[in-house]
Amino acid sequence: MSAFAPFSKLTLQSTKDHNFKQLLSSHFINHVQVSTVPYAIPFLSVNVPFRVNSRKLKPITALAASTIESPKISFRGKNPKDIKVLVVGSTGYIGKFVVKELINKGFNVIAIAREKSGIKGKNSKDDTLEQLNGANVCFSDVTNLESLEKSVENLGVPIDVVVSCLASRNGGVKDSWLIDYEATKNSLVAGKKFGASHFVLLSAICVQKPLLEFQRAKLKFEAELMKEAEMDDGFTYSIVRPTAFFKSLGGQVELVKDGKPYVMFGDGKLCACKPISEQDLASFIADCVLKEDKINQVLPIGGPGKALTPLEQAEILFKLVGKEPKFLKVPIEIMDFAIGLLDFLVKIFPSLEDAAEFGKIGRYYAAESMLVWDPETGEYNADATPSYGKDTLEDFFQKVLKEGMAGQELGEQTIF
Secondary structure, eight states, rough: OOOOOOOOOOOEEEEEEEHHHHHHHEEEETTTSSOOOOOOOOOOOSOOOOOOOOOOOOOBOOOOOOOOOSSSOOGGOGGGGGOEEEEESSSSSHHHHHHHHHTTTTTTEEEEEEBBBBGGGOOOOHHHHTTTTTEEEOOTTTTTTHHHHHHHHHHOOOOEEEEEEOOSSSOHHHIIIIIIIIHHHHHHHHHHHHOEEEEEEEGGGGGSSSHHHHHHHHHHHHHHHHHHHHHTTTEEEEEEOOOOBBBGGGGGGHHHTTTEEEEEETTSSSSSSBBOOHHHHHHHHHHHHOOOOOEEEEEEEBBSSSOOOOOHHHHHHHHHHHOOOOOEETTHHHHHHHHHHHHHHHHHHHGGGHHHHHHHHHHHHHHBSSSSETTTTTTSSSSTTOOOOSSSHHHHHHHHHHOOOOTTOOOOOOOO
């Protein structure tokens, strides 16, 4: 994503070789792309119920709201309908499911969104209002702290919880630090300033072995979030580190269905994961709002069942399509050569910095498992990776075989 200029008006609204290329575009980028990085101001309460028909509201130009003091009683003692949950990253791939899940659980959801959301800003305000139906949607800029604070101030109500689903859309160097660190920190600062006493962070399990810029940016914010809780006894956090998403493993379904081989690196056993559906992950994140056993915890999480290697994922797919397994095994060294070449070229052409980073991202996800890392053994541990939910990868493959990958678009991974 790119930074957006501060706005002059705040609008408050509410609503109810092809195989090889396909492998790269579908299998490795699940943790660096979140299809949007939303922004918005939540809801303004002025002698009316918290939820209103936002389409009838006028743009806010100036309100003399003062900084709101934190509630005297813990939000965990309130009814869900009285708990104001500020969601940033609300129109992203996971964010929109989190918003829906929070609404279903009865929370008063305030969704921050950009005026043009979605991949390449394809969604208008009306599209966003439709997508986040049931939430109080406000359009703001999380990359600008002053604008975000003004947006939250104009609500006139305290915030209880911040849920961040922000993530760099493409994993580029500057974008990673802008979103995974700076914008996420802005949401923490603004949230705390106006009463938030709990912060739920969607991170990624791959930060355990930080070799990429977006991983370093996420870790830096995680550390500062933990420090904040140490310094403020009344403040808590939950850091959620999910394994691979279903959509990152679905890019070869149509190819296999058409009789083409399944492409994998090495022997197909390099990068295992416990894939999790967007709905199950959203449910787990929503659990973190109130469940006290998730307070001040780093929470790695995977989907149900055993960990699956690419080889095992392929076998499931071939069984579903009723075809004899065929594989195209690509030496991972080919990626090492490409990365080495890009690193050399960056010294001459600095503008290739992101291209080199994208190559490293692909290499990382081709070789590293999305499971809990055991630093003592120096290995990934499937048994130590918690499972959650009910949706299986086989269920997902069956759905894609029938309906295609509509709605499962990956982010703007330009190199791929």
